[in-house]
Structures are given as C-alpha cells and as structure tokens.
Amino acid sequence: MDYIVLDLEWNQCPCGKKKEDPKLPFEIIEIGAVKLDSAFREIGTFHETIRPVLYRKLHYMTRSVIHMTEEDFEGKRTFPHVFADFLIWCGDSPVFCTWGPGDLTELQRNVRWHISHGSLTGRWPFPFPFFYRDIQKVFSYVYEDGKNRRSLEWAVEYLKIEKTEEFHDAFSDACYTSKIMQLLPPDDVRRYSSIDTYRTPLRRSEEILVRYDRYFKFISKTFQNRDDIMKDRVVTSTRCLSCGKKIRRNIRWFSDNGRNYLCIAQCPDHGLFRGKIRIRQNADDQWYVVKTIRYACEEDVDAVRKKQETLRHRRRMHRMS
Ligand SMILES: [Zn+2]
Secondary structure, X not given: OOEEEEEEEEEOOOOOHHHOOOOOOOEEEEEEEEEEOOOOOEEEEEEEEOOXXXXXXXXXXXXXXXXXXXXXXXXXOOHHHHHHHHHHHHOOOOEEEEOXXXXXXXXXXXXXXXXXXXXXXXXXXXXXXXXXXXHHHHHHHHHOOOOOOOOHHHHHHHOOOOOOXXXXXXXXXXXXXXXXXXXXXXXXXXXXXXXXXXXXXXXXXXXXXXXXXXXXXXXXXXXXXXXXXXXXXXXHOOEOOOOOXXXXXXXEEEEOOOOEEEEEEEEOOOEEEEEEEEEEEOOOOOEEEEEEEEEOOHHXXXXXXXXXXXXXXXXXXXXXX
C-alpha cells in the first residue's frame, strides 16, 4: 500500500465571484505529488502544470502567490489528460495524504466538473468511504492540541527542515509535506485517519461509523429537510465506546448556535461520554451530520453544563428584553 502525498495549485475566476462557475470555483492548474511506500520511503514523484480551460486568465491572487504567468501554460495538457496519467501513477488503492482537507475537495470538484462536461469518462475514481491522512491534523495531534492548524511553512520551520524550495508550488509543497510525514511517528500517521466528506452517504446503509482510540465518528446520510435531523433516532443515539451498548443521556442534546449540539451520556459500567453533533452541508447543499462520542471526565461534564446554563440564561434575558 502506497501513500500519495498530494498538493495542488488552482486558479479562480479573474473577473470575480459573480462571473465564476459555481460548480468550479477553483480550477486546478498544477498537480505535485510524492509517492511513499508503507515504510514512508520515497519511491516516486509526479509533477505537471495544467492548462486551464475555464479560467484561462490568471486571477491576480493566483499570479502573486504561485509565481506563474499565462505563458507557463502554453503547450501544456488539460486536466483530464493529466489526471488520467496521475491516477495510473498512483496505482491500486493509494492512501492520499494532504496538508489540510482542501486539496481533496478541489480535486473531486474538478473531476466532477469534467465528468459533467463530458471531458472525463469512466467511473468515479475515489473510494467510499474516502479515508485519507490529513498531515496538518496529525502534526497538530503529535505536537500540539489536535485542534490548532498550522501553515506548512510553520511546520517546516518547527521541525527544522531545510527550506530549499519556494512555498506555494504544488511540487515543493508536496515534498515538504512528505518530509514532515517522514518525521512524524509512523503509528500516529497510520492511526489518525480522516474521512473526506465531499461525497456524503446518500442513504442509511451508506452511513459511516468509525471507532478511533478515544472516540467514535459517525457521518450520517443526507437530509433534504434540516428540521428532520435532530428528530432522527440514529443521529441522536449515543453508544458506549467500551461496550457498544446504547447509553442514556443525562444532559440531553442542546444547541449552542444552531449548528452544533452537545450532550453528556453515561454507561453504567464504563463511565461518562461527551457527544457532539455538527450539522453541515455537502457539495450539493444537502444536510448531513458529523457526530463524535468521546470519553469524558467530570470537568468535561461541568463545562457542558456551564455552557447549557449560560445559553439558558442568555435566552431568558433575551425574552425579557
Ligand atoms: Zn459500556
């Protein structure tokens, strides 16, 4: 099993958001990738500049960030050709690794756009569920609190990796990401997998439930109607991470801002758990939820209770005024 450390550069509509194609706000103009074997040894590279077909002029931001001009694309191949070769180069069942979740979203959006325009054929080239490694997240888990997100350059400096190439070039950014990956504990890279949510489960049977060391992650089917989400028994159910049994909630689901819900549940044998539901929209503006259930301590319970009380107080004040 090989790891494909990927980085992309993209262009956006040079005439501003109003004139862009909402199905393709970011058109890929460069793919850079490094292939690592299962022991994270480098075994290959891929690098190609891509001639844009939708936004043929560069947006001023693109121009200033990536140091390219329109002449750099003359004679270059378009996305469908480059992507077809890239897929072959990736090999069977590659594990994609990126710095943050954005590159895989834009890659899939570009693939979908070309499929819908007939310029790319064949079946959808990505697995479902789509597991990948977000190296930015793994870096945060290993060196920080797991929540903070650092820039690639910050991590390179932190790990004292020699800065030989410019940043914001797809290939050099992929190289830097692969070097960071080689310095992270291999077991952590393998353990902290991420799930891409560009394509979300369409029906109940496709719903995703993954058990990590400290928490469950659940990705629900899509809902047409937002109001149905918190009435759904599967969405609101809570299970013990140790025995898997359904457990009772001693603080029921409540919302802090309409998008996130919290709860506390308890297993008589294995203690306290904190549930969190985040309501999100997928690429087709359909609703779905990401639910996590993790082990909790008394302080977590206090924090959740305090949050609930503050919200209640605020609502009461609001009603009175
Ligand atoms: Zn239990």
